[in-house]
Amino acid sequence: MPSPSTPKFRRRKADRPAEIVQAALAVFAEKGFAAAKLDEIARRAGVSKGALYLYFATKEELFHAVVEQVIAPNMRAMRAMVAGHPGPISDLLGMFVARFSALVADQPVGGVAKMVIGEARNFPELARVWHDELVAQALGGLAEAVAAAQARGEVRAGDPRVYALQIAAPLIVAVIWRETFVPVGAEPFDLPPLGHQHVATLLNGLLVEGPAA
Template structure:
C-alpha cells in the first residue's frame, strides 16, 4: 500500500501567507536594534530567512517596509481605539482609562514601542516618513483623544478645556514611557530612578482626570 506524499504545495502556501508577517517582525527588530538609517534591506531579508528579491516582492523599499511596520503596530491600534470610543457606553473618564491601558498592553509594553524612539531620533532626516507618520499616527491619535475629551465636556463630565492641549497632555507621557523603555529602561545605571511605566501612566491619568472632572459645589 502506497503512502501519501506530504502536502508540500499546501505547506509552501502557508509559508507564503506568513511571509509578510515574518518580514515585518524582522524589520521591527532590526529598526529598534540599529535604527532606520543603519538597517539594510538585506539584513531584514536574512533575518526573515528569505532572499532580498523576495523582500522586494512584498515591500519595494526600506521606506515602504517601515510604513508597513507603523501601520501594523500603530495605525491599526488607533483605528481600533476610534471604534472603541464610538461604541463605549461608560463615562469618559473610564473611556480614557481603557484607551491608555489598551495602548500599554498592545504597544507600550511590547518591542513595537521602540518605534517612538526611531521616529524621534531619525525622522528629521526623512521628510517623507515625517509626513507619513504625521498623517498615520499623530493626527489620528490627536483626533481620538481630543474626541474623548470633547465627549466628556458635552456630557457634562468634564469642565470646558482646550481639547487638543488636553489630548497632547495625555499622549506625551505615553511616548515618554515608550522611549524610556527602549533607552534607560534597558540600560540600568547606578543610582538611576526605578520607573514602573504602567504605574506612571496610571498616576498621570489620575492627575489629569482630577483637573478635568466636574466637581460638586463646595459645602
C-alpha cells in the first residue's frame, strides 16, 4: 500500500489527466483564460508542472480537454434525451430545464461560459470550440425537437432555430447573471423555478392549442 507521504501524482497515476482537467476547469472558471496559470492548475491537480506538460502542452489543449471531457458529454447526453423524446414538447421542455439546471449546478459551466464570452475577441479559438461542441449541439437538438413537434401539428409555424434560441436564452442569461452580478451583490435567480415559469409562459405562444390544463 502506498505511503500517505507518496505524492498524489504517483499514488494515482492513471487518474492524473482527469485530475488535471478538473483542476483546469476550476481555474478557468475562477480566473479566466488569460489569467489562468499552468503552475496553479498543476498545484491544484497535485502534480508537478513537468508532469502536466506530459499530457497538455498548452492552455489551449487544456481548454479543449475541459470541453471535450467534462462539459461536452453532458451536452451530448442532453441532446440524446431531446432526440429520444417522442413528445409532447411541453414535457420535453420541462425535462430540458431540469437537466440544464443540474448541469450548471454540478459543474462551474457558467464561469467558463463567462470566460469564453469575455475573452473571445483575444482567443477566438475558445469561442469556436464552445460553439461547435456545446452551443450548436444544444440549439440543434432543441431545433430538431421543435421541428418534430411542428410536424405533429403541436407547435405553431416558425423558424425552429429561432424557437430554440427563445427556449434557451433566459436560462443562459440567468447563468451569466449569477456569474457576473451576484458576486457584486445582485440577488440571484433560482434557475429551476425560473425555467419552470419561462416554459409555462413560452408554451402559451408556442403551442397551437396552448398548454394542456
